[in-house]
Amino acid sequence: MAESVSDPGGRARAAFCAVPIERSGWQRQKLTDFVVHMASRSLVPVDAIVAKMLDWPTGANRSHDRGARPGHPFASGQKLALINGAGAPARHWVRRVEALTGQARLADLTLLPFADVLPDRRGLLNSRRRWCPACLQDDLTSGRDIYERLIWSLTLVTLCPVHAIALTDTCPTCGYRHGSELYRRSLSGFCARCHQWLGHCDQIAVPYETNGDHLRREQWTGQQLASLLDLPKRVIEGVAAEHFATLLDEGIQVLCDGNMKQFSRLCGRSPSSIAEWRAGKNYPSLPTLLDLSAKFGIPLRCWMTGERFELNPDKGYSESPIGLGPPIKPLSCSKSHMGWVAIEHTLREVVGDAKDKTSWAKLARRVNVDPSQLRRRYPDLARAIVAKARAGVTHTMTARHQARQEYLLHQVQTAIHMLLASGAEPTRRRIEDQLRKAGVAFRWADYPLIRRAWRNLPGHGES
Known part of the structure; x- marks a missing residue:
């Protein structure tokens, strides 16, 4: 097992030599895949690194008794998808992996930078390992390092924002469905069971214009979340839940002349929910934010960053998704005869x-x-x-x-x-x-x- 060593000058060196392939933008690498690259570069099994050096937090710290049995991350029922999330498991892994590699800001490979505005962590991440075959094939043909993206782990993302094909969790060779985010012998771009290449793209990408409304909504959702992950570092640092309440107040004033009940009917939500959002007592889930974005044509990033989005009372919102019906306008925007x-x-x-x-x-x-x-x-x-x-x-x-x-x-x-x-x-x-x-x-x-x-x-x- 690799251990921390010192150079002749007495300075500590990292136990593993690994650098994130992409740490920013919507195509950023996910932390679990970074751990897989750590293992493959060092010719060490993934489960050996996880069990001996990362100390899965579900069992390692549950007792002060030295005889207590440590946690087993690959046991049945363990949610390894949370490693890429915005909670305690993600923070634990970031600290440990940073110490093992000497890399900083590995939190960018998770959803931790968005922890304040993505509170629904249980349903946020898909428990299965999913990928876009076309993206993997592009990595191979272009000679780039093959890696798996963070956006593929988001439950609400079902289509690749680039190729408009469905993400899959099934090996095209052996038909094995990858029910977990990480495996004992994981290798980026290859099946965890038969170890065959996953980039065989047999699916045909249907042109965007010929898809139905539901498919268009799915692609629009993926584009909105990709746009959120694509924010610059300085903008992500300013992401806060308070921006949602500010934008909500402006929307109530402009659309409904300050009438909250009328605005709640437009949103399809109860007045009590709107009141709790305005007071900061509660924060809407990600699906709710996407519904509001689709209904009012406001980009998802605006709710979280406070970015100004001007309302045109004559044309409505300009960024309404295609196929979701006309954008909502203020209650009466017709021209006066006077x-x-x-x-x-x-x-x-x-x-x-x-x-x-x-x-x-x-x-x-x-x-x-x-x-x-x-x-x-x-x-x-x-x-x-x-x-x-x-x-x-x-x-x-x-x-x-x-x-x-x-x-x-x-x-x-x-x-x-x-x-x-x-x-x-x-x-x-x-x-x-x-x-x-x-x-x-x-x-x-x-x-x-x-x-x-x-x-x-x-x-x-x-x-």
Whole structure:
């Protein structure tokens, strides 16, 4: 087994000589494949490196007892796909492999740089080893080092973003399905059972235009995730969950004029979920982010990086995926039959008319202009009209409440007089029966009226 040695100057040297083939961009190498290259270059079996030098974290640290049995990463039930993820197993392997190779920033071969915005780690990575036969064949024919990409491990990526063919986990020679990400005798580009070449590309890549909507959506998903992995290092360092809440607030304001319930209907999500996202209490899963990107035409990277994406109210979003229906536009973007001068005159007339209590939404429909666009053009008039409409609603509701209170009080007093005239004690139940016979609707909140009417009778005031 290779061990750390020192050069004549006393400086420690790495136990393995290995350099990542591609550590950036969407075609970056995955960490499990880097370990396979470590083993093949040193003529050491993969399981020997993993068992003796990497200490699989599921069992190595579970007990302080020296006799405790260490973990077995190749045992049934172990999720080796998590090595390429964004959790504790990935962090453990990065630290150990960096120490063995002397390489820095091996976290770039995993999803650790995106840990803050990819919280759904359980379903994020496919447990099977998958590959694109055409990409492997391209590596072979071009004379490049053969390696396996990180993007192939993502569950939501089913088509190669380059060749538009399905990723596969089945050996074309022996038919073996690779159910695990890593094997004891793994070799990049070769079957783990029969050790034959996996780059035989018998599939025919169907032209993108002739595929169905579902296939187009699958390719679009792969392109979105490839674009995310392709971000420069300086941009990835700024990835944060807070950017999603900021962009969400802007979308609610622009699309629905600040109406969160209306925005939730557009998204197909509950208002409580939208509220939790805005408050930062919860973060949407990757499939949800992709659904929002597809629906509103916003690139996936924008939700995570805070990249500005301008909304055109006349054309909608410009990056809507093909075949997923028309992009969603603001609620009303049609051209008005009135000019801006006439519209401003109408708004000022509404402000000056004390009897006109028209709401802002109704007024926008009257002039046939999107409410948010109208508000942005005339913010002062908008505030005045909204305040007047709210004051009018409050006055109307107060007047209705007072009128109902007076009506109920009169009906309760009439019922009490009728009971007293018949010689019956005016109890609450008897008063309720009299009100029902008279067809008067009442609620629990109206019960204080009975006591008030009783006190107003001669001889029944409070002592």
